[in-house]
Amino acid sequence: MWCSNSGKKTGPAYSQRLILHVDADAFFVSVEQVLRPELAGRPVIVGGEDRGVVSSASYEARRFGVRSAMPIVHARRICPHAVFLPPNFEAYKAFSSRMFAIMGRYSPAVEVTSIDEGYVDLTGTLRLHGAPLWEVASRLLDEIRSTLGINASGGLAGSKTAAKMATNLAKPNGLLYLDPARSHLMLGRLPVGAMPGIGEKAQHVLEAHGISTVGDLAAAPLQLLRRLLGRWGPKAAEIASGKYGSPVFCDEGRAQKSYSMERTLDRDTTDYAAVRGLVRKLAEKVAAKLRADGKAAWTIGLKVRYADFTDVSRSMSLRRATNSNLEILACVEELFNKTISRRSPIRQVGVRISGIDEALFQDDLFRPYSGKGSDLDQVRDMIRGKFGFETVRVSGCTASGAVIPSPSKGPLLGSRLGFTCPEAKRPRA
């Protein structure tokens, strides 16, 4: 850890905007290591099953070149002696909320950006804490370490972007304070790809035009940037120069923006009937979560990742919000038929439901509400909650709502009622 500024209690320090970005180091792995102390100091990798990707790797595993989002198979090859663990999201969520609770004790303005990172706006808290803010930041990280037993890194700077960049420099287990007036001296020298929002593609485009550092980006002509990056260009320059800072959005009470689930198939496949079955299952699970939260959605999306890692995403917006199983299934079915057009093996599929709204539905004068669909959803959710997802199956249906026999589903007799009993299932041809 290093820092500048003497922390005088006079001058602009009182009113200066200072934002702390906190990012837990190798979060999932750290939590596993706390729960199972025997794993401490060993290469540990948390990820999906064999076909999934690495969600989190301990620093010991990273030494062997293991990185997040790397296929597990690859990680096994380069780090065979690592301990591979399936994710335990319940535990991660619990640690995450405790971490943000600690952050919330230092300032009411806390923005949660993901399960393991977020921002705390420390502006104006100098008098409250009676210490220079870099010291307060250090205390906060210490409290996370001592209370939760996991390491967190921090960046304290004049804007969210600068703070995040500072954290990346401070990792692992460090804190970097950048005096807002002089932070550009340091950040300006970083490669342009180090700035959040500049991805690999944008970086290549910028570098091709001689913009290779954050400083270059700040000084680049706005017209050029607008041509290269579109509307985001001039804003990126403003952020790079430290002139722009978006506020810290307090997340308290803020509703979930989307519901999604992804699954990687056991092997790459062109068996579209099986993929379709998986997509439907994901859709049903997401729809059930939506209903459990008393929400409805306006937009249904499907993502397909092919074996060559090309992603195709498609979504459709509805005329009215829904949380009905039947309607959501009809949508993903339609999306699936539109998306699966090429004969390539599929690796992964995902369903994402967004445009989340309260579950309020407008009644119609000429189409009396029967309540059948929602009663059915309620009963099905209840049975599945108690006896497991597979105990109730929904028949296949087309976008128009017509019931058609589906290869992986039960007999049509039961399907007219919306579900079939597994016992009644006919053997598949």
Next chain:
Amino acid sequence: MRFCIHRDVLLDGLLKTVPVAEKKSTLPILSHLLLNVADSTLSITATDLEVGIQATYECDIVEPGSLTVPSRKFLEIVRELSPISVTVELQESGRVRVFAGESAFELAGMDPDDYPVWSALEHVQRTSVPAAKLANMIEKTLFAASTDDSRYNFNSVLFDQVDDKTVMVATDGHRLAKIEDEVGLHLDTRVLVPKKSLTDVKRVLDDVKDEVSLGFEPKNMVVSAKNVTMTVRLVDGDYPDYNKVIPTIAEMIVKADRGRLIQTIKRVAVLTSERNKGIFVTFSPGKLEMTATHPDLGTAKDSVEVEYDGNEFEVIFNAGYFLESLGAIDSDAVVLEYRSTGGPLIVFPEPRANYFNLVMPMRK
């Protein structure tokens, strides 16, 4: 072709006809006006193929003929001209020259022979109807018609005849507005007039002080008033039996001050979800309590005093529909009627008049 006309007269003609011309059409000539001069009369024609309008004015003709001009630009020009005589001329090059005093413009016209043929439907028998009454009937119903193309017959207002009265009904399935009045019309069949066309008709009616004449043929309606004639293509479709959905027995009756009710809904509606706009309304003795929740931003709560002494119950409404239904009422007081078994809320003017509307609630 060349004619002269006073700018104020021309402007009047354009203000009546230009709104009918299609804004973004696949057929470019529909964004033009057809100007025709003969027998010392200028006729200005506009159409979007659903509605056609023709306005006629006396003018000084130097050379008879016809031309087309881009409607919106022509209106912009005439609006800015000094109130003096304007000359419009079709040049040999095919361009239209417009000049008044020192101001001169040249516009690209199109071949007037390509303009869709418009018929005034002279043969159709017409009835004189008080313009103000008809305009009022349109105003009381038009808002409830749908804009959703998936139920296209709801994108229109129904004209129906019950004994001596003309009934107009509009609905989008979520709310319904109905008015009846004796206007001297005798319709043989029910007629569906498209919402957009009726907006154009209303604009013309608002300008007429006394009577308009109205005529119907199987596919068209014709409206004439003074120097303006409109033909409106009717919708060929079914309309549901609206009488079936109008409740006949009310259990809960609430009397409220319309202005204060609107103010309260507006305040609470600030924090509804932008898309479903749901507000929770609790009817309790002496007051209506309203709450709204925006999933991201927060909640709102307010209440308004009303005359009500029944049981407490809660209904959810789309704030937008509720406000529009109250906005269509003229009186200072309103009466709301509701049945505990569900169905629509009825919004009546108080004292009762010849119109009311329904709003369907929302469901959790």
